Amino acid sequence: MEKNKSMKYSDSFFDQVKEGKFWVLDMVLLAFRIMRTGNWQMKSLFFMISLNAACSTIEFAIGLFTGRIGLVSDAFHLTFGSGLLTFSLFAMAASQRKPDHVYTYGFQRLHVLSAFTNSLFLLFMSFSLTVEALHAFIEDESEHKHYLVASAVTNLMVNLIGVWFFRNYARINLVYKKAEDMNYHSVCLHVLADSIRSAGLISAYWFQSLGINNAEVLCMGLVSGAVFMLVMPLFKASAGVLLQMAPPNIPSSALTKITSRKDVAQVSEARFWELVPGHVVGSLLLKAKQEMDEGPIVEYYVHGLYRDLGIHDLTVQTD
């Protein structure tokens, strides 16, 4: 009665990847496999990551040759961001494995963890943008590097392409129906935040050229506040799932309905938690009044009651 999830990747492929000595080759093969058999989100994410990698390599090379440090550090920040996107892609690929002895509920939770990691990174980014804004506030002269604007424009273009790919998820408060929703939402917010940051840099440069003095401080501060507001709902939602929070659609009236039945003495240890958005797991302890003849009937009723609420994975122990 194990729920079989449809899987696209065989388990043996992943085992080979882990044990292989020539892991670079395995990664390349995995990349090709993603391109061939992934769904459109995976494919567009893969495209985004390769675009980011290409941009950052070019920027790094140009920075090294011309000796401009700003380009080099910008290239590193870009690489870091695309490393996070790679982790999201990895989560998308790996979470399709079937449950095994160690991960008895399967790997879907990787989506939630990757969404949490992305949102945490965006929070860190928002704080560091605040620090940059205060930095610019303290340093009265603007050490403005004009060549960075070109890289900001390119960055903006690339990230806007990403937002266009994931435009279905470009909302702040999103209803998560499946596990992947959180992951895709986090990827979309990531590229959105990056594009807001690049847009902020460009407008700060423009305002500075117009003569407004504290332009950089204002723009960086606004961007930081915007990214923080963007990412908070996702952060709270993914943290809630990871903290075994019960989903809000379980009324306590359900339990009173059960206990109001004549053959039920007590219901206890009612636990509900979301494995991933859309998959609620629950467990209950029932004490029946009469002997076990009524047991199956009560269980059937309880299961039906919760199935109507959307909880299919319920374990009921009747004493």
Next chain:
Amino acid sequence: MEKSKSFEFYSQDPDSPHPWSADFGFTNASDRRYAFSRQQSFKQPMRDPQTPNFSNDSTKPFLSRNVSSIDIPPGFYAFDHVKEGVFEAKGPAAADKFSVLDFVLWVFRVMRTGNRQMKRLLIMISLNVAYSTAELAIGLFTGRVGLVSDAFHLTFGCGLLTFSLFAVAASRRKPDSVYTYGYQRLEVLSAFTNALFLLFLSFSLAVEALHAFIQDESEHKHYLIVSAVANLLVNLLGVWFFRNYARINLTYRKPEDMNYHSVCLHVLADSIRSAGLILASWFLSLGVNNAEVLCLGLVSVAVFMLVMPLFKATGGILLQMAPPNISSSALGKCRRQIVSREDVTEVSQTRFWELVPGHVVGSLSLQVKKEMDNRHTLGYVHGLYHDLGIHDLTVQTDYV
């Protein structure tokens, strides 16, 4: 009557339906360290608001109330094994809503009566805050940007430590209708966040090292050395406070182990970073050219190696991994023993996961032949897994 006073704080389900679980909570009475401190301020026991209120009389032993079928609590359950005394949460006005403000205020109340580790964390955090404020002020007055950005980085690390402290305080809260398993998972999440931050720190140190590699001349700011020395001293104090957890591979027995381990690794990594900066400036003054690159690179690698085991362990728990300290062969053996009983036809949907280190939850589904009384089977199954350390097991019996 000391015993009845400690009953007041015992979690709610007095007659646990498992006769095989010997822990009815009396072990709390032996935990004398905490029996005295927190009684006066929390009087109202938190029950589900749909239940009529029990008496608040602290002299009446709690166990005298038998759960009867007339007055039926919906059974929101709290833990059997509470380690350090249970805090009565102040009953929220709207039972099903989760108010952040209430939660934060409750946590601050708890922090005043904290245990040793919490107090140490509080000392550490206040030291850090004082130090970073001083550094910020000095940097602003003298106009040195390096000090200001260092102060901000310090504040950021402080914020993370505050979150860990918050998690330690909040994890004592009893389970309620929104968090049916309680709040202990917050400690695991805070350990994961700390580990992630340390990974980010290691990457950014690697970036700094490459930065220093590319910039041939060392833009060395000498006033930063003083701040690095002070930082090192403060962090070494923190390492001393948490010296029990100063290992890389640690076995986590209780939920707070992970949190304290992450705090220790945090201060350890910070002290390694300050030591690296001091070493780099010393080598530079000795004339070694790429000293900064080497030192920062080494520090980055060291922090990465430090934090990896914690990261993997917390990630495993958050991913609902089966507990690593129970081998799958032992679980398989239990399963075979159950199937070999003559009244059991099939065992399915065996799920095991760790809520927090030390608390394993399991559930499985049995197909039983109809004529047998399933109490023996249930008792046998629960006993089997109880020997492995899985106390929280829900077994569903379906009749063929």
